[in-house]
Structure formats: C-alpha cells, structure tokens
Amino acid sequence: MSTNPPPAFKPFTLALIQLGQIGSDKAKNLTHAKDMILKAATGNSGSKKPDLIVLPECFNSPYGHVHFPNYAETILYRPGEPYDISKSQSESVKMLSEAAKEAKTWIIGGSIPERSTAESDAEFFNTTTVYSPNGNLVAMHRKVHLFDIDIPGKIKFKESETLTGGGSLNHFDTEFARIGLGICYDIRFPEMTMIAARKGAHIMIYPGAFNLTTGPLHWELLQRARAVDNQIFISMCSPARDMTAGYHAWGHSMLVDPMGEVVAQTEHNEDIVYAVVDPQIFSSARAGIPVTTQRRFDVYSEVQEV
Numbered sequence: 602m603s604t605n606p607p608p609a610f611k612p613f614t615l616a617l618i619q620l621g622q623i624g625s626d627k628a629k630n631l632t633h634a635k636d637m638i639l640k641a642a643t644g645n646s647g648s649k650k651p652d653l654i655v656l657p658e659c660f661n662s663p664y665g666h667v668h669f670p671n672y673a674e675t676i677l678y679r680p681g682e683p684y685d686i687s688k689s690q691s692e693s694v695k696m697l698s699e700a701a702k703e704a705k706t707w708i709i710g711g712s713i714p715e716r717s718t719a720e721s722d723a724e725f726f727n728t729t730t731v732y733s734p735n736g737n738l739v740a741m742h743r744k745v746h747l748f749d750i751d752i753p754g755k756i757k758f759k760e761s762e763t764l765t766g767g768g769s770l771n772h773f774d775t776e777f778a779r780i781g782l783g784i785c786y787d788i789r790f791p792e793m794t795m796i797a798a799r800k801g802a803h804i805m806i807y808p809g810a811f812n813l814t815t816g817p818l819h820w821e822l823l824q825r826a827r828a829v830d831n832q833i834f835i836s837m838c839s840p841a842r843d844m845t846a847g848y849h850a851w852g853h854s855m856l857v858d859p860m861g862e863v864v865a866q867t868e869h870n871e872d873i874v875y876a877v878v879d880p881q882i883f884s885s886a887r888a889g890i891p892v893t894t895q896r897r898f899d900v901y902s903e904v905q906e907v
C-alpha cells in the first residue's frame with residue numbers, strides 16, 4: 602500500500618451498476634456487464650459523465666462456493682509492476698480493460714473468483730481489479746474477510762469452503778481522490794476502514810452482495826457507521842436481486858457521505874445509481890466535528906492486542 606500523500610480531493614461523479622442477469626453463462630455475464638458499463642458511461646440527464654464506474658461483487662459468476670473454482674480466472678497481477686493486458690489469461694480482465702478504454706473512465710471491476718496460478722495447487726480468492734481510463738490494470742484487492750456465517754433457519758454461507766482470504770489492504774489514487782478497496786463482508790471489520798482513512802482515503806468502495814436476512818438490518822447501517830466513524834465517503838455496489846438464483850442479493854447500492862447521510866441509493870432491480878462525491882462535505886464534517894484530530898492514541902495503545 603502506497604504511503605505517498607493522497608491526491609487533492611476534487612468533486613467526482615460515481616456510477617454504481619446494480620447489475621442484473623448474472624447467470625451460469627459467463628460469456629453472457631461479461632457481455633451484459635460491458636453493455637451496462639458503456640451505458641453508465643453516457644451518464645443520465647441529471648448528471649455529468651461518470652469519472653468512476655463500479656460493478657458488484659461476483660459479477661461474472663453465480664455467487665456460491667461451489668461455483669468459484671469453475672468460474673475462476675488466473676490474473677497474475679503484481680502490485681507496482683506493469684501488467685500486459687494483451688497477455689492476460691483472464692477474459693474478465695480483458696473485458697474490463699477494453700470497457701475502461703472505450704468509456705474513458707476509471708472502473709472498479711466488481712469482483713470475480715480468482716485462481717492464484719494455473720497450477721493444480723492453486724488457491725482461490727474473491728478479487729476486485731481496478732482500471733484507469735486508458736485501460737491499465739492499476740490495483741487489485743482480494744477479499745480479506747471471508748463470508749462464513751450461520752444464522753439458523755435463515756442463512757448459512759461458507760466462502761472458506763473454496764476460497765482463501767486475501768492478505769493485504771489496498772487503495773489506489775486517481776486524479777480526484779484516494780480510494781480504499783474492500784469487498785462486501787470486509788465492511789463488518791472497522792479496522793480496515795479506519796486504516797484506509799488514516800492512510801488518506803477519501804472514500805472506501807465495496808462491491809458487495811448482502812442477502813435478504815442481513816441486508817435489511819445491516820447494509821445501510823454498516824455503511825453509515827463506517828462513514829461517520831472515519832468521516833469519509835462509503836459506497837457499496839450490489840447485484841440486482843434475482844429470486845431464481847441460488848443466492849438472493851439485497852440490492853440497494855448506495856453512497857453515504859462523511860456525515861452519515863445517504864446521498865443516493867436504489868431499490869433491488871437492475872439500475873445505475875449516479876452520485877456526486879463532494880469534497881466540501883468531507884471538509885465540513887471534519888472541521889465541525891474534529892474527531893480526526895482528537896484521537897487519544899496514548900490511551901488506545903494498551904488495547905491494541907485485545
């Protein structure tokens with residue numbers, strides 16, 4: 602993770618694609634995702650063309666641990682090293698790179714199941730990749746906290762049946778902001794957001810896919826909590842809800858500002874949410890309630906290991 606000073610925070614337009622039609626046919630999933638990126642890139646009547654487009658978690662595959670190995674792609678990205686897209690073994694990476702170039706926008710490519718190597722002893726990750734407007738792959742994040750839950754009678758899910766958790770925290774810099782990365786369940790771990798905020802992130806973006814049990818209770822609450830605690834913007838981008846799929850996503854893709862207000866959101870159908878990320882709210886929240894300068898690290902140090 603870079604420790605350079607963050608870029609100046611400038612207003613930018615975000616487009617969250619709450620993608621529908623994610624089925625078992627990967628080629629169709631990729632074609633539809635690209636079409637939606639190009640549609641999102643034109644903006645809507647009330648907004649300018651977006652600077653950054655975000656896809657949801659697991660956009661090229663059905664969501665479920667049995668599917669991950671079958672849909673996984675080998676990316677072989679090494680942070681800080683140039684990446685030759687033309688030699689990439691990942692069709693999703695190639696599509697996202699082309700889409701970023703055609704749309705001339707930054708893209709956070711939701712997430713895909715990733716295979717660490719082409720060898721038989723490969724590990725599998727839930728991975729997001731990031732593209733600059735010239736189509737370069739510039740950052741990657743592997744979901745750190747795997748979604749392993751069991752709420753009797755409601756939902757049981759165990760990503761760790763086939764996935765391994767990522768081992769790093771990641772952000773990237775654009776010409777308008779420093780952007781921290783997480784994936785879905787990662788939002789339940791405030792440490793991650795706190796570290797990103799203290800490293801200068803202006804916004805944390807989480808491709809995600811909550812469900813019909815935890816979604817209504819926690820989806821908005823967690824985003825507002827992380828936003829207020831850290832006085833940064835928080836956004837989560839979900840797939841659309843498909844009641845014929847094995848996993849029912851909550852939807853409600855949204856952007857929350859540093860005061861904890863929901864700036865924009867949608868319901869559960871396929872949709873594109875456009876929102877302006879306004880640095881003025883970031884500055885006024887921090888000036889009015891100056892917790893970022895009132896922290897008592899002298900007191901907290903004793904609980905670091907608890």
Ligand SMILES: NC(=O)CCC(=O)C(=O)O
Binds near residue numbers: 748784787809816
């Ligand atoms: N895909 C996920 O990580 C789902 C997380 C979730 O639903 C939760 O309640 O947390």
